[in-house]
Amino acid sequence: MLILKKKDIIQHVDLNEDLIPIIEEAFTSLSKGETVMPPIMRIDIEKFHGESDVKAAYIDGLDSFAIKIASGFFDNPKLGLPSSNGLMVLLDSETGVIKSVLLDEGYLTDTRTAIAGAIAAKYLSNQDASTVGIIGAGIQARLQLKAILLVRKINKINLWARDKVKVDEFIDSLKDLKIDINISESCKDLASSSDIIITTTPSKKPLLEFDWIKKGTHITAMGSDAEQKNELHPTMIKLCDKYVPDSQAQTTILGELHHAIKENLISPDDKFDDLGSIIIDPSLGRKNKEDITICDLTGTGVQDTAIARYTYNICKRNNLGIKT
Amino acid sequence: MLILKKKDIIQHVDLNEDLIPIIEEAFTSLSKGETVMPPIMRIDIEKFHGESDVKAAYIDGLDSFAIKIASGFFDNPKLGLPSSNGLMVLLDSETGVIKSVLLDEGYLTDTRTAIAGAIAAKYLSNQDASTVGIIGAGIQARLQLKAILLVRKINKINLWARDKVKVDEFIDSLKDLKIDINISESCKDLASSSDIIITTTPSKKPLLEFDWIKKGTHITAMGSDAEQKNELHPTMIKLCDKYVPDSQAQTTILGELHHAIKENLISPDDKFDDLGSIIIDPSLGRKNKEDITICDLTGTGVQDTAIARYTYNICKRNNLGIKT
Numbered sequence: 001m002l003i004l005k006k007k008d009i010i011q012h013v014d015l016n017e018d019l020i021p022i023i024e025e026a027f028t029s030l031s032k033g034e035t036v037m038p039p040i041m042r043i044d045i046e047k048f049h050g051e052s053d054v055k056a057a058y059i060d061g062l063d064s065f066a067i068k069i070a071s072g073f074f075d076n077p078k079l080g081l082p083s084s085n086g087l088m089v090l091l092d093s094e095t096g097v098i099k100s101v102l103l104d105e106g107y108l109t110d111t112r113t114a115i116a117g118a119i120a121a122k123y124l125s126n127q128d129a130s131t132v133g134i135i136g137a138g139i140q141a142r143l144q145l146k147a148i149l150l151v152r153k154i155n156k157i158n159l160w161a162r163d164k165v166k167v168d169e170f171i172d173s174l175k176d177l178k179i180d181i182n183i184s185e186s187c188k189d190l191a192s193s194s195d196i197i198i199t200t201t202p203s204k205k206p207l208l209e210f211d212w213i214k215k216g217t218h219i220t221a222m223g224s225d226a227e228q229k230n231e232l233h234p235t236m237i238k239l240c241d242k243y244v245p246d247s248q249a250q251t252t253i254l255g256e257l258h259h260a261i262k263e264n265l266i267s268p269d270d271k272f273d274d275l276g277s278i279i280i281d282p283s284l285g286r287k288n289k290e291d292i293t294i295c296d297l298t299g300t301g302v303q304d305t306a307i308a309r310y311t312y313n314i315c316k317r318n319n320l321g322i323k324t
Numbered sequence: 325m326l327i328l329k330k331k332d333i334i335q336h337v338d339l340n341e342d343l344i345p346i347i348e349e350a351f352t353s354l355s356k357g358e359t360v361m362p363p364i365m366r367i368d369i370e371k372f373h374g375e376s377d378v379k380a381a382y383i384d385g386l387d388s389f390a391i392k393i394a395s396g397f398f399d400n401p402k403l404g405l406p407s408s409n410g411l412m413v414l415l416d417s418e419t420g421v422i423k424s425v426l427l428d429e430g431y432l433t434d435t436r437t438a439i440a441g442a443i444a445a446k447y448l449s450n451q452d453a454s455t456v457g458i459i460g461a462g463i464q465a466r467l468q469l470k471a472i473l474l475v476r477k478i479n480k481i482n483l484w485a486r487d488k489v490k491v492d493e494f495i496d497s498l499k500d501l502k503i504d505i506n507i508s509e510s511c512k513d514l515a516s517s518s519d520i521i522i523t524t525t526p527s528k529k530p531l532l533e534f535d536w537i538k539k540g541t542h543i544t545a546m547g548s549d550a551e552q553k554n555e556l557h558p559t560m561i562k563l564c565d566k567y568v569p570d571s572q573a574q575t576t577i578l579g580e581l582h583h584a585i586k587e588n589l590i591s592p593d594d595k596f597d598d599l600g601s602i603i604i605d606p607s608l609g610r611k612n613k614e615d616i617t618i619c620d621l622t623g624t625g626v627q628d629t630a631i632a633r634y635t636y637n638i639c640k641r642n643n644l645g646i647k648t
Contacts, residue, residue: 001427003327005648041365043380043389048418054378054391056367065367067378069391069413071420085420087413089393094372096395096409101425103325103648322646324329324427 001324002100002312008320009104013311015114015146020122023115024279026059026306030247031276034060037301040250042226049074051226052086057301064090064099066308068301070109074202084110084139088308100312100321108311112303114143116246116275117198117220120295122151123278124244124285125196125218130155133194135187135208135231136201137161137170140222144198145174158194160184161201188212199223199231206233210240215290221256222297232294234260241291246275247300255296325648326424326636332644333428337635339438339470344446347439348603350383350630354571355600358384361625364574366550373398375550376410381625388414388423390632392625394433398526408434408463412632424636424645432635436627438467440570440599441522441544444619446475447602448568448609449520449542454479457518459511459532459555460525461485461494464546468522469498482518484508485525512536523547523555530557534564539614545580546621556618558584565615570599574622581620 013019029035041054050073058065070086077083084106090099102108121129132154134141141161148154157179161167171181184190191197191212199207201223210233213219219240221231237243237260245251252258252268260266275295278285286293315321337343353359365378374397382389394410401407408430414423426432445453456478458465465485472478481503485491495505508514515521515536523531525547534557537543543564545555561567561584569575576582576592584590599619602609610617639645 003425003646003648036367036369038365038367041362041378041380043360043362043382043391045360045382045389045417047384050418050420052380052391052415052420054365054380056365056376056378058367058369060371065369067367067376067393069415069422071415073418073420076419079419081419081421085422087422087425089411091376091393091395093369094374094397095400095403095405096374096376096397097405098393098409098411098427101327101411101427103422103425322327322648324327324646 001098002316003322003324004100004102004315004320006103006105006107008315009102009107009311011320012314012318013111015111015143017150019115020118020150022306022310023112023303024119026302027276028279029059030300030302031274031280035302055299055301055304057305058093059302059305062309063093064309065093066090066305068109068304070106088304090308090312102308102311108307110139110143112307113140113222113299114147116297116303117144117222118147118151120220120275120297121148121196121218123282124293124295125152126216126289129195129218131158131193131195133158133184133190133197135160135190135197135199136223137163137166138200140200141170142173144200144222148196152196154179156180156182158182158184158190160187160190201231202229203231204228205230207231208236209233210236213292215292218293220295220297224255225298226254227258230256230259232256234263234265236294238265240294241287242285242293243272244275244278244293244295245272246297248272248274250298250300251296255298257296325422326640327646327648328424328426328639328644330427330429330431332639333426333431333635335644336638336642337435339435339467341474343439344442344474346630346634347436347627348443350626351600352603353383354624354626355598355604359626379625379628381629382417383626383629386633387417388633389417390414390629392433392628394430412628414632414636426632426635432631434463434467436631437464437546437623438471440621440627441468441546442471442475444544444599444621445472445520445542447606448617448619449476450540450613453519453542455482455517455519457482457514457521459484459514459521459523460547461487461490462524464524465494466497468524468546472520476520478503480504480506482506482508482514484511484514525555526553527555528552529554531555532560533557534560537616539616542617544619544621548579549622550578551582554580554583556580558587558589560618562589564618566609566617567596568599568602568617568619569596570621571624572596572598574624575620579620579622
């Protein structure tokens with residue numbers, strides 16, 4: 001059994017192009033029904049403004065699968081601690097024997113989430129999309145931006161976040177990028193000049209409205225991973241040309257779709273092509289340059305299994321970690 | 325962060341009286357509604373005859389909570405491996421920071437399950453119960469027997485199991501006990517002369533019928549932890565004098581109760597006093613010596629949190645484990 005610490009993991013796993021096919025394959029397995037992916041388990045500790053989620057997925061044919069714990073404790077920054085934390089456990093598919101405990105502290109979750117954003121943009125945004133609007137200024141804002149650069153030639157970044165101090169820090173972290181950076185006055189302002197918009201907030205009220213979105217825009221909403229979270233006005237799901245969930249079973253409960261169903265804008269019986277289906281057959285996605293597309297990411301266990309396996313193999317090959 | 329291996333854990337945690345109040349307290353917290361205990365997550369890998377369960381519970385007021393992975397891969401013995409495996413993760417309740425990974429390989433699950441059996445017998449069986457009937461011959465059969473000896477003065481053991489080789493091994497393991505041991509011809513035979521019956525099998529068909537049970541018997545059914553498993557004929561739940569679930573939310577889905585509801589013998593709206601309620605007020609349990617009582621154990625996250633905390637504290641105090 002191999003115990004891997006974050007310091008081991010970051011030596012060999014980082015947000016790069018190699019991960020794109022790894023995570024794509026996870027999504028296509030999910031779409032093909034070749035997976036066992038139970039509903040997310042959530043332990044809410046309201047008293048401390050915290051929650052722990054458990055995600056898991058077995059992908060048929062793979063010799064291992066992951067069970068992942070990811071926690072968000074939102075008062076932690078006041079204590080000088082990061083909000084996010086967690087670990088992944090990799091189990092042998094045939095025997096249940098634990099192959100590895102990956103003490104990644106949420107790093108792998110952050111990474112696979114950003115890669116999903118890159119994949120969404122790769123398949124759904126226009127090829128010549130060159131301006132990205134990022135809403136939010138947390139870790140995922142930075143990682144989603146880094147990820148999008150893997151798949152699109154971006155020459156302008158629009159930023160908007162509630163916390164102006166964080167926006168300044170974010171801009172500071174981008175100074176080596178040599179890309180034009182603009183602080184938007186509002187989300188409406190941001191939307192009016194972005195080809196791709198990525199929402200990365202824990203907002204409980206919609207930040208974007210359909211009328212603000214220009215023709216041809218692709219939007220990835222990745223902030224909502226709980227019932228009460230909501231970044232897009234529910235009408236956007238109904239009015240856009242293509243709505244794509246990572247897992248409809250999850251977005252029906254947790255994602256942007258959930259709010260559109262609750263408002264009776266979408267029937268709970270409607271079926272949408274998911275991200276894996278679009279990867280398998282990209283013609284199911286954007287039909288023309290004017291389409292407005294939305295990808296709703298809630299984060300799936302198959303992504304965790306894919307990145308945990310990748311990380312374990314690469315670290316094992318490099319003799320990293322503690323063998324027990 | 326402390327990594328504890330099974331060899332560390334077994335030095336200080338074993339099936340003894342100290343654990344009874346620890347696990348009792350977990351059940352009473354559950355009954356009082358002082359817990360956050362989400363539904364069990366299950367990953368079924370049918371191809372390999374295996375499953376991994378995830379259980380978790382936060383108990384209000386405690387500074388840590390556990391998330392537990394327990395796997396059962398039933399072809400493992402053919403490969404020379406134990407069927408059970410698993411680990412527990414202990415998280416700080418206030419920050420989500422991981423305090424410990426307990427690589428117990430299922431040992432703590434086995435232990436806390438046996439202690440729950442002792443608690444059920446302590447509160448529900450007659451004080452002078454002296455003959456115990458054990459159905460099954462696996463690890464839990466042995467541990468449940470060991471646990472019952474903590475709470476009742478047993479002078480005769482009746483055994484029945486499908487696998488006669490395992491029965492012989494079981495008897496062999498008991499030779500130091502100096503208690504009269506009898507191999508029953510059938511479950512009916514076993515029931516006719518047992519004051520306490522403990523069923524510990526993965527049976528999918530009922531092993532016991534109500535007519536076979538003598539007056540005053542207490543039965544603990546602990547084998548069923550999945551929808552298809554069933555050890556007691558469903559009429560037993562209806563006809564017994566007191567039915568006690570560990571967690572009715574769980575036994576409605578997974579336990580013996582589930583089958584009684586399915587057969588329309590019990591209404592899904594009926595409410596039963598759970599084990600924690602009986603611990604708080606034992607007068608809710610057995611009313612007289614002639615009562616037939618049943619305790620339905622599916623295994624709860626609160627038990628895992630209780631034993632993980634106990635184990636962490638005792639191992640930390642003794643400077644065991646790997647600090648990372």
